[in-house]
Amino acid sequence: MKLLRRTFIATATAAVSAAIFTCSTALLAPSANAQDLTKLTFIQEWPTPDGFWIPWILGSDKGFYSEEGIELEIVTPPTVADTMKFLGTGRAEVAFTTSMDIVFAKSQEAPVVAIGRYGRGNNWGILSATGDKLSVADLKGKTLGIYNDAWTMAQLEMILSDAGLSMEDIKTVAASDDTVPLLLQKRVDAVTGITNAEGTEIVTVTGKAGEFLPAIEHGAPNTPIFALAANMGWLAKNPDTAKAFLRATTKSIAYSAAHPEEAVEAFAKRYAKAYDPAFIKQQWLDTIPLFGTTDNKALLNDAKDWETLVAALAKFKVLDGLLPATDYFTNDYLPE
Structure with a gap:
């Protein structure tokens, strides 16, 4: 079977194995001067490249991050459980993760917070x-x-x-x-x-x-599954870089949604030996509608979403020691 959602063929496994823990992909526009950019380590939600990453892949190729002074380094975690470990310990400044992983991480007193949503509902x-x-x-x-x-x-x-x-x-x-x-x-x-x-x-x-x-x-809240998160210590010291990251990401989502063929081609270029083109194309087409509008509010955390999520977790006794909904997210760094 070819690679579909997340399963790599053998040659692809060899190609990405070096990404575990240490090796990552620095995404720069061809004309960008790395010496003038601030390196930003971006830990992902899954241990193999995923079509959900398309916006920051294409956005980096288009120079949206370098225009904001950022050298974006995409890091692939060893396992799904390691994303929050990287973020919480400061080995990554920002993360692509899930709302639930943020909630569970904060229950362990990890200094993480959602800074943007990815999608608008629960599918x-x-x-x-x-x-x-x-x-x-x-x-x-x-x-x-x-x-x-x-x-x-x-x-x-x-x-x-x-x-x-x-x-x-x-x-x-x-x-x-x-x-x-x-x-x-x-x-x-x-x-x-x-x-x-x-x-x-x-x-x-x-x-x-x-x-x-x-x-x-059947009882689950209709709240966004995925989120962009950041290390809170890093946020406090680097608010301008956080804002620059979210501006570039907002622009990247809008451009990728408006140019799906180019978006899929960017993914294909980076992972040419390790993906099924029919799947990635369909996946991105299936993902675009989940963003709703792709304006400056695309990443806006909705307080009601977090309140609904916390209420559901409390109702079903999924987790002890839940915090107020406002402790899990911030909109302070979004584009104005």
């Missing part, structure tokens, strides 16, 4: 094969392919609770990088995922849309 849920539509009650006794990240586990518990079930009522198989092969190989009955990743992959491989059980219809 996570349970996916099953075409024609095998499931209800929440149907999940009892079923085997699910899952990811061992905070967001997956929290929402899965919420969905099950809606039908009076718990994690003890299902069996799980953890995937290191991609749940969809487990489903296509019939090793599990369903998988967790989102419409513009696992959902896109099912369509790309089979030519048919799989069945989707939306989490938001």
Whole structure:
């Protein structure tokens, strides 16, 4: 199988293995003078290159970051659990992560905060094969392919609770990088995922849309899944650089959404040996609508979203020691 969502072929694994911990990709416009730029380490949410990174890849190629005085260094984490470790310990200044990972990190007193959203709603849920539509009650006794990240586990518990079930009522198989092969190989009955990743992959491989059980219809909050985050100590010392980073990112999202073919080509150029062009193209097309408008408010954190998320976590007793919603985000560094 070619690389689809997150699974690399062998040659790609060799190409990116050096990215673990130490080696990363510095993205500069060809004419940029690195000596005049401030290096910004940007840790990602996944241990292999992802189509969600397209805006900062294309934006860097177009010079949007260097125009703001930034040398953007994209770092691939060893595992999904390491993104917040990098950010919290200052090995990265900014991160592409999930809202839930920020909440869990702050419960461990990590100095991290959301500085921008990525998308406007929650498109996570349970996916099953075409024609095998499931209800929440149907999940009892079923085997699910899952990811061992905070967001997956929290929402899965919420969905099950809606039908009076718990994690003890299902069996799980953890995937290191991609749940969809487990489903296509019939090793599990369903998988967790989102419409513009696992959902896109099912369509790309089979030519048919799989069945989707939306989490938001069963107790999960309709809040953005992904977020841009920053180390709070770094923010306090570098407010102008943080603002410059978000200006460039806002511009990059708008440009990538308006020029999808060019956006996919930028990804292809960087990861030519390690991706499926049909999947990446479809994934980006599936992602664009999730931004809503791509103006200066595209990254604006909505206080109601965070309040809804915290309330849901409290209701389902997902996490102890929850903080006020305003402690998890700031809009102080967004473009005016």
